[in-house]
Amino acid sequence: MSTIRGARERARIEVTAAIKDEARKQLAADGAAKLSLRAVARELGMVSSALYRYFPSRDELLTALIVDAYDAVGEAAETAHRASCDVPPVPAAHLARWIAVACAVREWALAHPHEYALIYGSPVPGYTAPQATVGPASRIGFVFIGIVEDAHRTDGLAVPPLAAELRPEAERMAADFAPDLPPAVVPALVAAWSQLIGLISFEIFGQFNRVVEAREAFFRQAVADLARNVGLLDDRADRTATRSAGA
Amino acid sequence: MSTIRGARERARIEVTAAIKDEARKQLAADGAAKLSLRAVARELGMVSSALYRYFPSRDELLTALIVDAYDAVGEAAETAHRASCDVPPVPAAHLARWIAVACAVREWALAHPHEYALIYGSPVPGYTAPQATVGPASRIGFVFIGIVEDAHRTDGLAVPPLAAELRPEAERMAADFAPDLPPAVVPALVAAWSQLIGLISFEIFGQFNRVVEAREAFFRQAVADLARNVGLLDDRADRTATRSAGA
DNA sequence: GTCTATAACGAGATAGAC
DNA sequence: GTCTATCTCGTTATAGAC
Known part of the structure; x- marks a missing residue:
């Protein structure tokens, strides 16, 4: 039976x-x-x-495709994160993990541009995403939160300054998504996440045509800069800005 | 006659x-x-x-709508830029101009979400943008380039460090788009532009639902952080990071 | 119970004759 | 420019096969 x-x-x-x-x-x-x-x-x-x-219904089929796509990026990110924790002889530094996960997301997007467009492109007219999509959609976010929490626990963070008007919102966001982090880094983290998707969308949607050629090198640099914005510390030596000549 | x-x-x-x-x-x-x-x-x-x-043809009508949309955001950005240069008693600082232009772009997007989706959302299947769109599409970019060039001329920039592998690409991009800027800031500028659109897209496309509530304050903070990435100097006092406790 | 096939609805797009 | 016959669509009701 x-x-x-x-x-x-x-x-x-x-x-x-x-x-x-x-x-x-x-x-x-x-x-x-x-x-x-x-x-x-x-x-x-x-x-x-x-x-x-x-x-x-047709909408339920669409929802299934959307959930699958979110789960696929989420899994790509989680896999890259796990791998970056296992590099011999010691686990990779937090910045290296951040970059590895970001690159994994970009590579998934390059390999699945239409599913990427489905979840991060224009909304489908007449379709409103049901509650069932929010869990899968946030998987990827929690990977980045995990990296920053790790960094906070071990090395500490360069907590970015926070405008006073954003303080209550930062407290609320931190309470909701990452209670272990200093509130000021949580909006920075959400912003960095949306900016990462902005970078990838420009590449996937063709906005970098005739503008950026060395796409991967460009991406790695941009993503490392994003990591700095959320407070991840960089142990490399050459990361101090030089002052250009003013008038 | x-x-x-x-x-x-x-x-x-x-x-x-x-x-x-x-x-x-x-x-x-x-x-x-x-x-x-x-x-x-x-x-x-x-x-x-x-x-x-x-x-x-249908595609030519689409092209006309796309060109109109690019011109509309471009004009919103240019208008905000001109206004920010005229604030009494002295012209606004470069960071304030950067933020003003970014806010203008965001406000145009909020007022015209569908035209925004047309130019910065998923590409239309079967449609490839003709050459005629690239001029209007780059108007907005040149506004930001202009702000950074101004800052470079007067106050100078905190030129961000550049990975060696990205050096030739940075030189090429600088030669193409902003020959007066230090090459290292040009990729940072292009990245910041895509990240600005990433921020706006997340808001317009609903990805911030149940995540970010105080949208404008959040946006201003994120955009100011982006400006820092391209080397714009901040004359406000409270912009130094504080170190969070590590292990 | 689980599935597939037939037929139909109302709405919309499309192609061609006129 | 108009009209019509023929397509597609999402969706449902119903009947029958396993």
Whole structure:
């Protein structure tokens, strides 16, 4: 009896995966706004009404794709983080971990540009993300929070100065997301996260065409600068600014 | 005869504007991917073939909307910049100008979220931006370059350190876009620009929901930190980081 | 119970004849 | 420029196969 249920469930899982795979293909071709249940069904040799056994509506299929994409970036980030903690002979410095995770996110985006656009590009008209997406969406954020918490515990942070008007908001954000961190670093961390996505979006969406050529080197430098903004300390020697001549 | 031609041209300009207005409405409702010449025509009480006398294709209409949007943000930025140069009794400090321009861009985006998504969101499937968009697209960038050049000339800059591997790219970028600036600040400037858009995109696209509440204060702080990354000097007293306790 | 197929709805886009 | 016949879409109701 359990085998029968197992077989059914296995079939169900396979069909569900096939539907999502085909839907992802169509995402790449036509964009999320034009995702069509009928077209997916047609391509799979099914009839459209059969899809409703697997996804109760087009929006639910979209939601599943979005959740998968968030989970995929999140996992790429977590994997890179784990790997960076295991480098012999000693764990990598916190800044190196930060850069490693950022590069992993960028590489996932380069490998999956359409799924990236689905989660970090323009919202799909008429679609509002349900509560189910917020957990997967925040996985990646917690990786960066973890790195900074680690740094705070061991080396300490260069806590960035905080405008007085932002103090209560910083306290609230810290209480919500990272109670172990000094409140001032939490807005800086959220800003750095959005700025990291800004860097990647410009590259993926073509805004760096004819502007930036050495994309990876450029990215690494920018991401290291972001880390400095959140207070990660840099043990390299050559990181002091030089003053350019004024008038 | 010139009056007749003038009247004709005036009519043509009016119809062109009406078409673009209606197209913008549809952008807001259905997204750029579904922009349809027929629907625009229907709404205007015209027949679809008549539209082709104004725009030779759907893509050309899209291009016109994109160029308009880039010009609108560009103009918002330029206006804010001019205003910030005229504050009595003395012109605002360079950091204040940087923040003023960034806020102007953000406010334009909040007022025109769909046009913002058109230029800084996911690319429209099947559409590739023609050369005609690159000029308008770079207007906003040159505003920020101008501010930093000004600062370089008068107060000097805290030139950020540059990784050796990025040196040749920085030289090339500086030669192309800002030959008067120290090469090291040019990649930092381009990065800051993409990061500014990252901040705004997260707000416009809803990624800050349930995360950031005091949006404007948060934005001002983040943008001031970005300015620091490109080397703008801060004359305020309280901008030195404090060291948090490590292990 | 679990699934697929047929048929239909109302709305919208599209192509072509006129 | 107009009208019409034919497509697509999301979605539901229903009937039958395993």
